[in-house]
Each structure stands twice: as structure tokens, then as C-alpha cells.
Amino acid sequence: MRKAELVTAIILGILSLCLMWKSGEAPAWDPSIARFDNIGLIEGEGPGSGFWPFWLSFIMFICCIWIGINWYRRTSPPSQSEEVFLDGYGQRMLFVVGGGLIGFLIVIYILGFYGAIPLFIIYYMRYLGRHSWKLSGTIAVGMTVFCFFFFDIAMRIVLPKGYLEPLFIPLYDIFL
Amino acid sequence: MDVFISLLDGIMVALEPMNLGLAVLGVVVGLFVGAMPGLGSVNGVAILLPFTFVIQSFTGGATSPMIFLAAIYYGAMYGGAISSITLGIPGASTAVSTTFDGRPMALSGRAHIALVAAALASFAGGTISNIMFTGFAPILASVALSFGDPEVFALMLMAFATFIGLGGDDIPKTIFSICIGLVLATVGFDIVSGEPRLIFFDITGFSHGIRFLVLAIGVYGIGEMLWTINTNRYGSSMTQVDVSARNIIDAIKEFRHAKRGTLIGSFLGFFVGILPAAGATPGALMAYGVAKLTSKDQSSFGKGNINGIAAPEAANNSASTGAMLPMMTLGIPGSPTTAVLLAGMVIWGLQPGPLLFTNQPDFVWPLIGSFYISNVIAVLVNLAFIPVFLWMLRMPFTILAPMIFVLSLVGTYAAYLDMFDVSLMVLVGIAAFFLRILDYPVAPAVLAIVLGPIAEPKLRQSLLFSDGDFSIFFTRPIAGPITVIALILILLPLIKFIKNKFITKKAEQP
Numbered sequence: 199m200r201k202a203e204l205v206t207a208i209i210l211g212i213l214s215l216c217l218m219w220k221s222g223e224a225p226a227w228d229p230s231i232a233r234f235d236n237i238g239l240i241e242g243e244g245p246g247s248g249f250w251p252f253w254l255s256f257i258m259f260i261c262c263i264w265i266g267i268n269w270y271r272r273t274s275p276p277s278q279s280e281e282v283f284l285d286g287y288g289q290r291m292l293f294v295v296g297g298g299l300i301g302f303l304i305v306i307y308i309l310g311f312y313g314a315i316p317l318f319i320i321y322y323m324r325y326l327g328r329h330s331w332k333l334s335g336t337i338a339v340g341m342t343v344f345c346f347f348f349f350d351i352a353m354r355i356v357l358p359k360g361y362l363e364p365l366f367i368p369l370y371d372i373f374l
Numbered sequence: 375m376d377v378f379i380s381l382l383d384g385i386m387v388a389l390e391p392m393n394l395g396l397a398v399l400g401v402v403v404g405l406f407v408g409a410m411p412g413l414g415s416v417n418g419v420a421i422l423l424p425f426t427f428v429i430q431s432f433t434g435g436a437t438s439p440m441i442f443l444a445a446i447y448y449g450a451m452y453g454g455a456i457s458s459i460t461l462g463i464p465g466a467s468t469a470v471s472t473t474f475d476g477r478p479m480a481l482s483g484r485a486h487i488a489l490v491a492a493a494l495a496s497f498a499g500g501t502i503s504n505i506m507f508t509g510f511a512p513i514l515a516s517v518a519l520s521f522g523d524p525e526v527f528a529l530m531l532m533a534f535a536t537f538i539g540l541g542g543d544d545i546p547k548t549i550f551s552i553c554i555g556l557v558l559a560t561v562g563f564d565i566v567s568g569e570p571r572l573i574f575f576d577i578t579g580f581s582h583g584i585r586f587l588v589l590a591i592g593v594y595g596i597g598e599m600l601w602t603i604n605t606n607r608y609g610s611s612m613t614q615v616d617v618s619a620r621n622i623i624d625a626i627k628e629f630r631h632a633k634r635g636t637l638i639g640s641f642l643g644f645f646v647g648i649l650p651a652a653g654a655t656p657g658a659l660m661a662y663g664v665a666k667l668t669s670k671d672q673s674s675f676g677k678g679n680i681n682g683i684a685a686p687e688a689a690n691n692s693a694s695t696g697a698m699l700p701m702m703t704l705g706i707p708g709s710p711t712t713a714v715l716l717a718g719m720v721i722w723g724l725q726p727g728p729l730l731f732t733n734q735p736d737f738v739w740p741l742i743g744s745f746y747i748s749n750v751i752a753v754l755v756n757l758a759f760i761p762v763f764l765w766m767l768r769m770p771f772t773i774l775a776p777m778i779f780v781l782s783l784v785g786t787y788a789a790y791l792d793m794f795d796v797s798l799m800v801l802v803g804i805a806a807f808f809l810r811i812l813d814y815p816v817a818p819a820v821l822a823i824v825l826g827p828i829a830e831p832k833l834r835q836s837l838l839f840s841d842g843d844f845s846i847f848f849t850r851p852i853a854g855p856i857t858v859i860a861l862i863l864i865l866l867p868l869i870k871f872i873k874n875k876f877i878t879k880k881a882e883q884p
Contacts, residue, residue: 244838247564264546327772
């Protein structure tokens with residue numbers, strides 16, 4: 199946990215510096231404005247467009263240094279903790295659940311929501327939850343049918359269907 | 375008298391079949407999310423916010439969707455006690471202190487008394503806070519009508535300062551959390567100059583800004599769920615509860631011993647709930663502490679004292695109504711859940727703040743009326759369906775979790791029809807999970823994302839008005855004291871630190 203506290207503070211510190219750099223960016227359409235010209239008060243216009251995000255990012259950077267000092271002085275609970283950041287269970291959980299979510303997202307781009315939803319539910323319930331095929335299948339199909347009728351039919355919000363699009367044309371003919 | 379007539383009119387609108395049905399549905403959903411360990415009102419409200427667009431498309435206004443979400447909020451406050459008592463695991467953080475006496479009561483075979491006491495105390499807390507809300511809200515809104523840009527910015531500064539001074543979390547992490555929320559709210563085009571800001575890698579998805587729903591669902595639908603799966607790994611055993619009609623009647627009779635705790639919780643909870651950084655969880659903990667401190671029988675607390683259940687349960691309900699007060703009258707949410715509700719109001723085309731009472735009475739009073747109705751529905755549903763909720767609590771998380779993940783992804787897409795938002799939401803959720811492990815508080819960031827787009831223009835307008843002179847926040851009669859209080863709250867941890875150092879040094883001296 200202690201190592202993770204420092205690494206996270208460093209990453210967030212770098213992020214803060216990036217945000218400061220990005221906040222000072224001048225608009226592309228006016229080359230006469232130099233970087234960081236927009237982070238102060240502009241005559242007759244008040245604070246520039248970068249004023250608010252720049253100084254907030256600066257405060258974020260200072261906070262990261264503060265977190266680093268607390269880490270060095272061992273005053274925050276994570277900096278005192280001898281526990282591991284993510285134990286074996288946590289790593290496995292992140293891999294199978296977090297990885298499953300990213301997989302779900304990728305499958306949405308290929309098979310659309312209605313292909314990805316049943317696959318994800320069966321993966322989660324059958325593979326992770328060790329539920330029966332009957333229960334997993336029922337919930338997977340039920341959830342997909344509910345989403346289709348709720349979004350596509352009732353709300354007319356067409357969810358992406360990827361390569362499965364042609365399969366839905368007959369359903370639209372029937373229900374719309 | 376005007377208030378009373380407006381309230382009656384509001385109650386009549388809230389009793390219309392559509393609104394009443396939504397209140398019942400909201401309360402049931404709320405009771406369920408409140409009872410499920412790892413889920414709370416904010417998860418329920420954030421995940422279901424995109425679905426309220428359907429309600430709005432049917433009813434045409436913002437009143438019915440808001441009644442639905444407010445009913446979820448109400449129900450969740452009731453539901454938290456069910457798992458605290460029967461499983462020994464708080465259904466939500468707001469019900470942590472209910473566990474202290476609720477669990478010992480359940481283990482000693484008095485679970486039915488604990489469940490009924492929790493429901494009745496919640497009802498009393500809800501009713502008392504609703505009356506106070508109805509009395510205070512119009513007055514506060516009329517005072518707030520005179521607020522200009524510096525006053526509104528000073529109020530927002532105070533909201534953030536309360537998190538720093540009174541939040542109780544790690545100070546630099548809290549400030550970081552507030553600032554990152556405010557910075558993320560600036561992504562997109564600057565509304566004053568029209569210049570693009572923080573559009574990373576020129577990805578077009580950022581040009582419309584990072585939407586609040588993406589962050590809220592990411593944090594509460596994905597991040598919190600991953601956190602729950604990681605922490606609730608060992609499971610739990612449920613206490614058997616005999617909820618026969620006779621037992622329920624006996625338990626209602628027993629509730630007369632919980633009057634003191636209920637009153638303490640109801641009044642304390644309301645005022646703690648108004649403070650932005652406080653809300654229902656500290657409100658409930660404080661009410662428990664005060665009930666114990668003022669009791670003649672302090673030793674029985676923690677062993678199954680009925681006042682130890684009544685005080686926190688009345689307080690968390692009362693605080694949830696209290697948190698609505700600054701949201702509705704000043705446009706400043708008092709808790710993460712009210713932050714989501716506020717964002718919902720903006721999405722539905724309303725402008726939260728003092729003008730809401732003047733310009734949108736057709737929205738405000740039915741909503742306030744629905745608080746009363748939802749409170750009655752919640753106590754009835756809670757008492758009548760205790761066995762159903764106990765049955766639902768046995769549902770394995772491996773069935774509930776994938777459904778929540780699916781609803782989070784589908785809901786995010788349905789809100790804006792943008793797959794970029796869905797991808798960003800998943801990434802935000804995973805990042806929130808890591809930050810949560812390292813004690814970075816997420817509530818201030820959520821509040822900051824909502825308030826950021828309001829706070830920045832107010833600051834810029836104020837400074838434009840004063841020619842860049844920051845003294846405008848100190849010299850005006852209302853903004854001045856608020857800014858000073860905010861600065862004191864920001865400096866409070868430093869004062870405490872110096873005081874502690876001084877005391878330690880003094881103690882070390884021979």
C-alpha cells in the first residue's frame with residue numbers, strides 16, 4: 199500500500215502538470231496569443247479561459263507534493279500500511295471483472311449491445327458466479343429482451359448493433 | 375398560509391396516479407438498493423438517472439422524474455437498516471451506526487423489534503424534517519434571491535471548504551479530489567470566450583465536455599461496484615426474523631421506548647444534513663453519539679438499546695431531507711445524491727437555485743408534497759414487505775453485479791447516444807476504484823463536477839465586475855462573512871495541527 203501511495207501521487211502529480219500545460223494552450227485560430235497568456239487576468243475581459251483550470255491544476259500539483267510529504271513522514275493511513283495494494287483476490291477480481299467489462303465494451307463495438315449483453319451476463323454468472331446454465335441463460339435472455347423493448351421499441355433509442363444489425367430488421371418491421 | 379396552500383396543492387399533484395405510481399416504484403427500488411450491501415441511494419439515483427428521460431418523454435415535465443428519483447433517495451434511507459440488522463453489514467454508509475445496536479438485537483432474537491423501530495424512527499425523522507424543510511425552504515429561497523455572482527461563488531467556496539474542514543478525510547486528497555472535479559468540468563469549449571480547453575489528443579469526444587452522468591455512473595456504477603466485490607469477499611450469514619403480524623404489533627408497542635433517540639436524530643440529522651460535507655452518514659453517527667451521551671443507561675448502548683437504532687435511523691432520513699434544502703434553494707447540493715439530483719434538474723431544463731421557487735412553483739411544491747407522500751409509502755412498504763426484502767437480500771451478488779454493469783453501460787449510451795462516453799465511463803470507473811483503495815474521497819469530486827460549470831462563470835463575472843480585484847469577495851455584506859467562514863474552514867485543519875503540536879510540545883516539557 200505504501201509504495202502504491204507514492205506511485206499514485208507521482209502519476210497524479212504528472213497529470214496535474216500536464217493539465218497545467220494544456221490549460222495554458224492558446225486557441226489555434228489566433229497565433230498571436232502565446233502559451234500561458236490566458237491564465238491571468240486580461241484587461242477588460244477578466245480572467246482568461248485558462249485561468250480556472252490552470253490554477254486548480256496547480257493546486258492539484260501542490261496536493262501531490264503534500265501527499266508525498268505525508269508519505270515520507272508516514273502520517274497518512276496508506277503510507278503506514280504494510281498491506282499489499284491489491285492482494286491475490288483483488289488482482290484476480292480486477293482481472294476477471296475489470297477485464298470482463300473491457301471485453302464487454304469491445305464486444306459492443308463488434309456485435310452491438312444485444313450481442314454483448316447476453317455474452318457478458320453468461321460470462322459473469324456462469325464463469326464467475328458458478329450459477330446454473332438455466333439461470334444464467336434466463337437472466338441473459340431476459341435482460342437483452344428487456345433492453346430491446348425498453349430502449350429500441352418504447353423509447354426509440356436505437357442501441358448500436360454491430361454486425362448483428364441485419365437480424366433486427368424483421369423485428370423492427372414487426373414492432374415499429 | 376400561502377406555504378400551507380402551496381403544500382396542499384403540491385400534495386394533490388403528487389397524489390396523481392402517475393406521480394403516485396412513480397413514488398411507489400421509486401421507494402421500492404430505493405428500499406432494495408438501500409438494503410443491498412455495497413449499494414446506496416447515490417448508486418441507485420446515478421444508474422437510473424438516464425432512465426428518467428423516458429418518464430419525462432411521457433409526462434413532458436421534470437416533476438415526475440424528480441419525484442421518482444427523490445423516492446429512491448427516501449427508500450434507500452429506510453432500506454439501509456434491513457441489512458445492518460439482519461446481516462450485520464450496513465446496506466449503505468448511512469446505516470453504519472444502526473449496526474451498533476441493531477445487530478446485537480437481532481442476535482438476541484429481537485430482530486423484528488429492531489426492524490420495526492428502524493422503520494418507525496425513519497418515518498418520524500422524515501416527517502419532522504419535511505415540516506422543517508417546508509418552513510425553511512421558502513424563507514431561504516427569498517433571502518437567496520438577493521444574491522449576486524460574488525455571493526453565489528462564496529457559497530460554493532464554502533461548500534468545498536466544508537469538505538476540507540469538516541469532511542474528516544485526508545486533507546490533500548480531499549483538496550485534490552475537489553480540484554480534479556472542477557478541472558474535469560472545464561473540458562470542452564469555454565462558454566465565455568468560446569476557446570477549446572483541455573481537449574486531450576484532439577479527441578472529438580472531449581469537445582462536448584466530460585458529461586456529469588459519465589463520471590457519476592463511472593464512479594458509482596463501476597468503481598463502487600468493483601470496490602464492493604473486492605471488499606465483501608467473505609460473505610455473511612443472515613439472522614432469522616419472525617415477522618408475523620403479532621410480532622409486528624408487539625414491536626410497534628415497544629417503539630414507545632425509542633422516543634428520545636427519535637427526536638434527537640430527527641432534529642440533529644436535519645441540521646447536519648444541510649452542511650455540504652456532512653450529510654446522512656455523519657448525521658446518523660452524531661445522533662447515535664448524542665443519544666448515548668444523554669442516556670441514563672449508557673452501558674446498554676452497543677448491546678441492543680432501541681434508542682441506538684432510532685437515533686441514527688431518524689437522523690439519516692432527516693439528513694436526506696436537510697441535504698435537499700441547499701440544493702433546492704441555493705443550487706448547492708448537500709450530498710453526492712443531491713448532486714446527482716441537481717444534475718438531473720439541469721438535464722431536464724431547470725435552473726436550480728432561489729429562482730426555482732419563484733419561476734417553477736409547479737415543480738417545487740409537487741416535489742415537496744411528494745416527500746410527504748414518499749415518506750408514508752416508504753414506512754408502509756417497509757413494514758408490509760420485510761419478508762420480501764429479506765428474501766431479496768439472499769440474492770447472490772454475482773447475479774446483481776452483471777445486471778448493474780449492463781444497466782450502467784446501456785444507461786450511459788442511452789443518455790447521449792455516444793459510445794465514447796461509454797468507454798470513458800468504464801475507464802473512469804476503474805480509475806475511481808484504484809483511488810478509492812488509497813482513500814481518495816470521491817464525493818467532493820462528484821460535487822465539484824456539478825458545481826464547476828456554475829462556480830467558474832460566477833468567479834469570472836465577479837472579477838470582471840471588480841476589475842480583477844479579489845476583495846469583492848470580502849467587502850460585500852453577504853459574500854464577505856461567507857468567504858471568511860469558508861477560509862476559516864479551509865484553515866481549520868492547519869489550526870488543529872498547530873494546536874496539537876503545541877499541546878504535544880507542552881506535554882513533553884518536564
